[in-house]
Amino acid sequence: MQNKIESLYKETLKIRLFEENLIKLFSDGKITGTTHTCIGQESNAVGIASLLKKDDCILSNHRCHGHFLAHTNQYVGLLKEILGEEDGVCSGIGGSQHLFYQKIFYSNGILGGNMPMATGLSFANKMKKNNKLVCLFIGDGSFGEGNIYESLNFISVFKLPILIVVEDNGIAQTTETKNTIANKIEKITASFKIETSILNYPDAYDIYTKSKKIINKARKGYAQIIVIKSARIGPHSKGDDTRSIKQLNLIKKKDPLIKIKKKIKSKEKIKKINLDVINEINKIFNFKSQSYSNRKVSLQNKKNLILIDNPLKTFDGKRFGELINHFFHIIAKKNKKILFFGEDIVDPYGGAFKITKNLKNLYKNQVFSTPISESTIVGMSSGLAIEGYRPIVEIMFGDFLSLAFDQILNNLSKFYYMYNQSITLPLIIRTPMGGGRGYGPTHSQSLEKFFYGMHGINIYSLNPFFPLEKIYEEAFQNINPNLIIENKIQYNFILDDLNxxxxxxxxxxxxxxxxxxxxxxxxxxxxxxxxxxxxxxxxxxxxxxxxxxxxxxxxxxxxxxxxxxxxxxxxxxxxxxxxxxxxxxxxxxxxxxxxxxxxxxxxxxxxxxxxxxxxxxxxxxxxxxxxxxxxxxxxxxxxxxxxxxxxx
Ligand SMILES: Cc1ncc(C[n+]2csc(CCOP(=O)(O)OP(=O)(O)O)c2C)c(N)n1
Incomplete structure (x- = not known):
């Protein structure tokens, strides 16, 4: 027990000193940009990471350094990243808030934005039955974001193996969250029927002892939430603390680092650990002398070519929409990694325009009707694509694509570049655009113009005059995500008319x-x-x-x-x-x-x-x-x- 406490204390202290040194570099003008230190909250990262397996995956937010360091131990890589060095963990592209490491760590600066991705990654783990766990850290302030609610619902409905750690420090930037979140977090999450545990200002050892069973349950597919009441001792970012000295002094009394230190019986041991950590940190900050490789993965040989026969050869239907459906039957049969998601896409309905008709009947494990959550179903497809699946997400009407705009712009389109060019996202979002059916103002638009020029997204437009299999063939090989536009009127195009x-x-x-x-x-x-x-x-x-x-x-x-x-x-x-x-x-x-x-x-x-x-x-x-x-x-x-x- 003492050994465990000592090692957890050491790790907590090391992250604390790393963050304090970082702040100093900022105030000395040696780092530009922004950073959100986790001073006071290091134990949450250390305690949880101590219970994860090496290949479990952590997703985190803007305040991600502690989570990153506790899970990957890449101190020099992180420091170099924040300094904008080419051999930082994300080659200087991600900076403090957007970190990636070998598919076991992803962070993103859009609050709640990576909850759909976490959902997709855990969906992939569930499909693969690989016993891996996804652990997502979010703050209490993020409970104002819609993505959180969509994804909680999705996670609960699909019984996904995920652990969500809510770091409830009672504050978001400078606003007390009791003034912005309508209910206690645990009451909110309970309504999604996700088991929720509360830990009150725990140190890393408390977390280690109290979370073991919870994590085991999560791994088995019973999604779990741990709300950790936490003390944000540092400012929101660099010098933007509006709290009074009195308030801060009260918060400092809850510092888990002091709490865990008191649990170590030998004063000598504490002294030695402190000295060791100071030496280790000094060495890290003397980074110029450190060699470090960010191990960019070559993706060229990872391309998985899916050659597709001309669906017209075996087509005995009439309309273009039926041809798309026939094509989906061909590819679903040929490649079990192809998964279909969308609202009302399963039989007997088969989708609002019947493009997925009879797929569920024949390919039960590849076709999923989802909650009405465009943002989450688009976002979670990224997690599935990263894990080797080829998700095809139907957005029922193109007009609803606006609800997934942030996922496409701030998440999917950026991931390949933001995450060190080490992941691919050959996912497909497909949707019918256009009017002509009398559906009126919100079901008839052609919104593709809002996506033109968006870096990192491929856009295709189906029509009966170009072989659709060639579009899918390329899309499935693309590094970046694909948006495929269909047209409602052309679904009814009679292909025999081409003669x-x-x-x-x-x-x-x-x-x-x-x-x-x-x-x-x-x-x-x-x-x-x-x-x-x-x-x-x-x-x-x-x-x-x-x-x-x-x-x-x-x-x-x-x-x-x-x-x-x-x-x-x-x-x-x-x-x-x-x-x-x-x-x-x-x-x-x-x-x-x-x-x-x-x-x-x-x-x-x-x-x-x-x-x-x-x-x-x-x-x-x-x-x-x-x-x-x-x-x-x-x-x-x-x-x-x-x-x-x-x-x-
Ligand atoms: C979508 C979005 N809105 C606003 C912000 C700006 N912002 C960054 S952190 C933050 C407060 C977050 O509070 P919380 O989730 O409780 O995390 P904490 O900072 O307390 O760790 C805000 C408003 C953002 N990054 N993303």
């Missing part, structure tokens, strides 16, 4: 490598204009071009883009007709849209200066439900005709 005179009269070339479909009504020689489009707009453009050709013999060049981010502008240029205006159509409204981006990029090229350009889109505003008003509002062959012939 009728309208589509046969279009000369069509598919550039598979660059995701570009190039169509011409005149064998590519006499096209008097070029119309660029994607997704649902392609149907409107083809209808316009065909009718116009019949009526006027004017031939259009049609370029359908199946990849929107990143845009391959050089390849687009090669497909543009030498003659006539360049028109970009999109079903969203045109301001700040795809057209604006393509035109701006084209006119930066001398060769494309002086051409006529035009953007044609739906109207700007709220999409009406009424059939006639919606028709008048949305992009259509008619509106393209009016604009092209200036009859608007």
């Amino acid at each position: 009728n005179s309208k589509y046969k009269s279009l000369n069509t070339k598919n550039d598979i490598k660059n995701f570009i479909t190039n169509m011409s009504l005149s064998n590519y020689e006499d096209d008097c204009r070029t119309i660029i489009c994607h997704g649902g707009a392609s149907s409107a453009v083809i209808n316009f071009a065909y009718d116009d050709f019949i009526e006027t013999e004017n031939s259009s060049r049609i370029i359908i883009l199946s990849k929107l981010n990143t845009l391959n502008i050089e390849e687009i240029k090669k497909n543009i007709s030498d003659k006539g205006p360049i028109i970009i159509t999109e079903e969203s409204y045109k301001s700040f849209g795809l057209g604006s981006e393509i035109i701006t990029t084209l006119i930066e090229d001398e060769k494309f200066k002086g051409r006529n350009y035009m953007r044609i889109s739906s109207k700007e505003g709220v999409i009406p439900s009424s059939k006639s008003k919606e028709e008048d509002f949305l992009l259509s062959a008619k509106t393209i005709n009016k604009k092209v012939y200036n009859n608007d």
Whole structure:
């Protein structure tokens, strides 16, 4: 017992001195940026980590140094990271709040933001039955965040092996959480039917003795929460403490480091430990003399190519939506790592647009209907992808993607770069966009424009004219996450129609490598204009071009883009007709849209200066439900005709 107490005391003290030295470096101006020290809360990290296995995974927040050090012991790597050195644990990209180590540690500065990721990682552990535990540290202030509630619900419903440690220090930045959180944490968590234990200002040894059973239960799939009442002795970050000296003195009395020290019987032992720790810390802060390798993992050979047959070969359905469904059946059968998540996607319903129909019946362990929690289902797919699965998440309507925007922007799109280029996220988020079904203002939008230009996200746009398996083939190999846009109206496209005179009269070339479909009504020689489009707009453009050709013999060049981010502008240029205006159509409204981006990029090229350009889109505003008003509002062959012939 004494040995354990001594080693826990030593570790707690070492983290304390590390943090104190760090603050000094800040005040000496030797470090820039920010840091949130865990002074007063080190024991939480030390006590919990002492009960974890080496390959268990910790996720943490802005106040992550203690958790990181207790689990990984990478003191020099952390110091170098905070100093912005190339051989810091995240090559100087992550800094103090965004740490990563060998897939056993991840932290993120967005409060509550990594709770969905923790959920996904523990889902992966459950699927693999590998007996590994995910341990997530969050603060009491984070209980104002929606992600926490979505994920608690998800964890409870799916019975995931996870331990959540709430460091309840009663304060968030400078605000007392009793003024911002409506109920006691344990009362909140109890309502999710997750067993919750409370530890009152424990030292590391208290945590070690009282958490063993709790952690064993969590590992077995009975999610557990430990609320640790804690004393934040230091400021929120560097010098921003608004608490009075009297308040601080009261808090300091609860310092667990003093508490554990008193449990050591030999004064000599304490002296020796103190001296040893001071020496070790001095050595760490003399980091210039330390060699350290951040061991970036090469991901090149980790690519897992999933070759997919043309689903049309075995398709006996009619519509494009059915083809997507057929394709999912093929890949689910072929690869057990492919998992489907979404709201109401299981049978007999099979998803709002039936794209996942009959999958649950045939691939029971790969298909999951989820709670109505867009943020969490998108976020948790990252954990699954990191652990080698290929999650495909359906967002029922594209409009609801906004609820997952933060997960996509502040989490998924950043992870590969933020976490030392050592993890891949070949996950797929797929969703139907567009109007035309009378669903009105919140179920008809084309929101993909809000994701264009987002670094670290691949965006594809399905349409019946480009082989969808080629899109999935690439997406499954991408390092970064994928957003695949579908179109509600094109789900009903009858594929046999591709053999009728309208589509046969279009000369069509598919550039598979660059995701570009190039169509011409005149064998590519006499096209008097070029119309660029994607997704649902392609149907409107083809209808316009065909009718116009019949009526006027004017031939259009049609370029359908199946990849929107990143845009391959050089390849687009090669497909543009030498003659006539360049028109970009999109079903969203045109301001700040795809057209604006393509035109701006084209006119930066001398060769494309002086051409006529035009953007044609739906109207700007709220999409009406009424059939006639919606028709008048949305992009259509008619509106393209009016604009092209200036009859608007
Ligand atoms: C989504 C989000 N909102 C706000 C912040 C700014 N912020 C950083 S830490 C913090 C307080 C967090 O309090 P708590 O979760 O209790 O953790 P503690 O700082 O007490 O450890 C705030 C508001 C943030 N990082 N992320």
